[in-house]
Amino acid sequence: MNVLEEIRNRAKSLKKTIALPEYDDERVLQAAEIATRDQVAAIQLVGDPTIIEQKSKSLGISLSGVEIIDHKKDQQRSEYVQSLYELRKGKGLTQEQAEQWLESSMYYACMMLYHDRIDGIVSGASLSSPDVIRPALQIIKTTPGVKLASSCFLMVVPDCPYGSNGVFLYADSGFNPNPNSEELAHIALTTARSAIQLLGVEPIVAMLSFSTKGSARHELVDKVIEATAIAHSLKPELLIDGELQGDAALVPSVGDKKAPGSKVAGKANVLIFPDLNAGNICYKLTERLARATAIGPILQGLAKPVNDLSRGCKAQDIVDQIAVTVLQTQF
Numbered sequence: 001m002n003v004l005e006e007i008r009n010r011a012k013s014l015k016k017t018i019a020l021p022e023y024d025d026e027r028v029l030q031a032a033e034i035a036t037r038d039q040v041a042a043i044q045l046v047g048d049p050t051i052i053e054q055k056s057k058s059l060g061i062s063l064s065g066v067e068i069i070d071h072k073k074d075q076q077r078s079e080y081v082q083s084l085y086e087l088r089k090g091k092g093l094t095q096e097q098a099e100q101w102l103e104s105s106m107y108y109a110c111m112m113l114y115h116d117r118i119d120g121i122v123s124g125a126s127l128s129s130p131d132v133i134r135p136a137l138q139i140i141k142t143t144p145g146v147k148l149a150s151s152c153f154l155m156v157v158p159d160c161p162y163g164s165n166g167v168f169l170y171a172d173s174g175f176n177p178n179p180n181s182e183e184l185a186h187i188a189l190t191t192a193r194s195a196i197q198l199l200g201v202e203p204i205v206a207m208l209s210f211s212t213k214g215s216a217r218h219e220l221v222d223k224v225i226e227a228t229a230i231a232h233s234l235k236p237e238l239l240i241d242g243e244l245q246g247d248a249a250l251v252p253s254v255g256d257k258k259a260p261g262s263k264v265a266g267k268a269n270v271l272i273f274p275d276l277n278a279g280n281i282c283y284k285l286t287e288r289l290a291r292a293t294a295i296g297p298i299l300q301g302l303a304k305p306v307n308d309l310s311r312g313c314k315a316q317d318i319v320d321q322i323a324v325t326v327l328q329t330q331f
């Protein structure tokens, strides 16, 4: 059984309800059908029932068993407007603006989650990442005590001897554009925890750079060295090393040569990128050139699970992200 089958099976046993607010996207409707048929989660589509019915009919998609919440006519709408206003009035939100925000099915789904009517949200097949992440931060917020939310991708690379039999977490490939060294350390520690929770593996964390162990000197490299030191001081028992180049992190013979004695070089299964340019480009190139399955962005550090997608995703990627979201309800 591969890692994604295992994740779907674990999700099935938890019987959670996940909302999909992108009701007019064909892949989302297909994912709703598959997730319901395979009992990965109970699915609620949030949006216009007429459009959902027309679109699913014309595409031959059965939505039997899928609940549809018409966010413009929902009974809880006025309660949610008031509640959103209360939540954000300190930030200058007016009652009229709260009404307007809840015209959006994404914002509406966030209020449903805030009020525990659902267990999680998956969105981002047609919305851009900022338009998924911002409502989640504004309404769901971070877990108490967590200052920085971040994201990782679950990468499953076929016929790959590296990582955990071709399985990796990449971070941050979807959220924080330019973390400083403390933020990068935090992203590394959070992603290591996600590796334990999602994959049940011991995280072996490589802090990636264009330099390995002083082969180049530059302030960009210094940031990675500092982040590694901070993460190590916060969690000395974690297998983490840097700065490492991609080949030194993955390939044992190169790791031995460039970083002799490292417990991480040649074995890494968690890859931490120095910024979002590197993280986002690398996940997309791995997905397309190595024909990897990329599930994410999986958001880390939110008080309740909301997960993003790439606009280039397939219906099965959405189903797998639904399964990940179900598992996060337990973390």
Ligand SMILES: CC(C)(COP(=O)(O)OP(=O)(O)OC[C@H]1O[C@@H](n2cnc3c(N)ncnc32)[C@H](O)[C@@H]1OP(=O)(O)O)[C@@H](O)C(=O)NCCC(=O)NCCS
Binding pocket: 091, 129, 130, 131, 133, 134, 137, 138, 142, 147, 148, 149, 150, 173, 174, 175, 176, 177, 280, 297
């Ligand atoms: C996520 C993102 C939209 C946040 O942007 P932002 O401009 O900081 O948004 P805002 O200033 O409106 O912040 C919204 C709220 O989130 C909070 N916030 C922003 N980033 C945060 C983070 N990393 N962790 C925790 N909270 C965060 C802000 O403090 C703010 O809270 P408040 O409104 O309650 O005070 C921004 O980081 C972004 O665009 N990232 C790139 C995403 C992307 O394009 N990825 C590539 C494709 S996957």
Ligand SMILES: CC(=O)OP(=O)(O)O
Binding pocket: 124, 127, 128, 129, 173, 174, 280, 296, 297, 309, 310, 311, 312
């Ligand atoms: C995660 C990501 O890169 O999203 P998109 O492809 O939608 O920009």
